[in-house]
Amino acid sequence: MLLSEQEAKAICQKLLDYVKADDATVSVESENYQHVRFAANNFTTSGRRENVEASVTLWLKDKKGAAQTNEMDDASLEAAVRQAEQLARLSPVDREYLPTLGPQPYKPTQGYIESTANISATERAKAIDAVIAACEKENVTGAGFHQARGVVAAHASKNGNFSYGRASLVSLSLTARTQQGDGSGYFLRNHFDVAKLDTGRIAREAIGKALRSREARTLDAGTYTVVLEPQAVADLLGFIGFVFDARLADEGRSPFSTPGGKTKIGEKIVDERLSVYSDPWHPELPGSQVAQGGIPAQKLYLVRNGVLETLVYSRFWAKQKQEEPTPGPVNIVVEGSQPPASVEEMVRSTERGLLVSHFWYLRPVDIRTMAITGLTRDGVWYVEKGKIQYPVRNFRFNQSLLEMLAGGNVELIGAPERVSASESQGSASALLPALKVKQFHFTSQSEAV
């Protein structure tokens, strides 16, 4: 059972009561997690986990210690606090210490649905059976993952702050492979409301891609125009979050550092039609009411009309730089300023290029330009004269994301859709558009299907 606000508050209070140190923040998180996996058109593993974790970070004057436990009896909670105090006593001075926050005006977000957090095992089995049956009907082999999660997070400080939030999430991914192993399709979606997860669509899309990707031809690696479905964009942009750190930029070790020790704030970094923002109260993508450092989350533009508007200042770094701490991001929305183009329109306008549905195993190779490597997976199609011509084998790419999104390289921008980076397995969420990009650098072929 997830902790109610009253229960969470009581645990926080108990922890704070044990604290003898000068300052402290405490938190408690409780989780109900359920999953089912299937592969080779058969149920494989399925399980659930119930857990509660209490954490304490405290300061004896300006010396910090932290501890965490998942045992909620009084003795264990007190032991965690004593342990954090012991660690603080032994630690050198925390030069980045700032007094914890007093009461903050949080504005709740609405991302919790009871029927998602406590999903029915029998209803879920029925839904997965339908997905497997759809695979069997088309003579493809399905492997997939369904997860449902309810989470409660409460935080409190010795200076009187308290927050309590609940969130739910459900996701389903399906990889459909042809019996001969010559075609593979993938589709993943998630939502905070199980009623809005369209499992039928997920099955149709993955199976369709598997069937359409058979008999792929080999194409030379090189630079191509690409139409990136929203899933492919999610896979690529899953990496961008961390690079907006202000401190790294100020220290000269970020793509947003400039020669001479400045940052690129105020400069155009991507196509001027693109904006990147965080909105805690977005109805399709509710975020947390609490941003980094415990400050109340606010709607926040990182990039507006192609210009880097802000970087993320922690409370400590903001004070050093005489800036305000940044109230986010707590989610990511990327949108274009012009009427959106559909994937079909992007294909129609392409003289010669590739349609990419999914990327895999993305890793940074040069942080200075956000250059990453990775591979296409589960469906690439050759496009010529505005039409999909035939499927092609997979490629490895080496591509700078800044170069990809630069003005002049972005041709068309789709409508933002709720998607999840495949390497997050459905746990991450963002609103991202399909993109048509003029030049994308594929550096070798892969025969993997």
Next chain:
Amino acid sequence: MSSSLNCIGDVKASRREFLKVSGLALGAAAVPAWLLELEAAEAEAVDKGKLADAALSAARTLRASYADIRINRYRNENIFTREKQVQQVSRTQSFGCGVRVLLKGTWGFASSHKVTAEEVRRITLQAIEIAQANAAYQRKPFTLAPVTKVATSWRSNFEKDPFDIPLEDKIGFLLKLNEAALKVKGVNFINSSLAFVNEQKFFASSEGSRIEQYIIRSFPNFNVTAVDSVKGDFQSRRSLGGPQGMGYEYAEKYPWLAEAEQAGNEAVEKLKAKPVEPGKYDLVLHPTHLWLTIHESTGHSTELDRALGWEADYAGTSFLTPDKTGKFQFGSKIINMVADRTQKAGLATVGYDDDGVPAQRWHLVREGVFVDWQTTRELASLVGQKTSYGCCHADSWGSVPFPRMPNVSLEPSKEKITVDALLAGVKNGILIYGDGSYSIDQQRYNFQFGGQTFWEIKNGKKGAMLRDVAYQSRTPDFWGACDAIGGEATYELNGSFFDGKGEPGQSNAVSHGCPAARFRQITVLNTAPAAGRS
């Protein structure tokens, strides 16, 4: 085999007795906080044997054909520093139990952080309900290969339990390391950390096994950065020494200070190093680098669950398939790859896996030919094997056990071949140390690896430093291009704390031993901006 298997007979011994028997009783100098914590835990002492009886008898009553319960405690200590300051010191622990049942050939699992008889019965019922719900639609039932029942305990091989070492010593270790790097002219930043893991695992199955294990792992780590603010450039050099299945003695014995200073020099040198010219090169790969290539190309491709499509939705499948067993030319004739859960200091070294199967050592590739798989009890019979190789693992009490990688290592040459001897045979090549960027396709063919430092090899000798190097190849081509491997003296064990696999993702600690080795005519890219296009 170096790990000690010491059977203590009575597995119902309390945790404190277990620690004593295992030679782990805390010394007087131990950090008092841990004593406090221990006492709090002892106050809540649970009789694991009784809880196991409650779960397993409930599962039997509810008609499970098989059941097991794991009652595990995980302790983690992490210390993070940068330059002259400590950023974070934390200790976490997680205690809980998980019950797994097989009902009508369908798995069910449930777990909880509450470890009481009542809760154990409740989660057993939940596991049964989940199995029942899915069994209604199950196509093919699972069966398990037989295993010998055992009542025993095991502890990993370490000299100094890091959880007994005073915090001051650990902080002092990191700050000294930072100082050594920062005194190098041109070094701007260093982040360093220590991570220690202790797993206290209890396993009981409906087939009568009762196993307790106490496992220690240690991971010192640092990253040095040099910035050229005029040019707006920066370069980093990470530590080469990876995590080990060792105790605090690893921090004391490995030459960390010398390496931190060397890393500082190399980070600065990287700023001025010559960009690599893309093309084909002979590569000599040091064990601090080659372990990761072994992991991605060999470790994952020989997982039988992948080959059978069980991981198709995330990690992927494999270019190896059951019909290739004993026939497929994986690499050149000098390639011998061994899977080994008994290897000294191995991160995946255990006494028993989470199926209760004893640790083993076996060949995956022999004289260049792919010969065998990594298996669990549910996988073994699917390739006609009678017993499991013991590769079942869960990363928490709350995670479902599933097939995970053992230590997979490249055997050294029996001849005394040195790194210099490997270099001597190269006219135009690159010597690579340390692991960097890594990426491989979902069938484990096409891969690309970076590194930490790269050096020209010219006419048999190590030359100037290069930068922005990554090589790209295809697994059987790459191992086929290996024409010389170093002897025992060049062999090292490296590895990762965080090998990800499965849905939901689980983390596995795993080591890969290897000598230095030479590979002919491998494609090299320049990864710097606006370069490396082909």
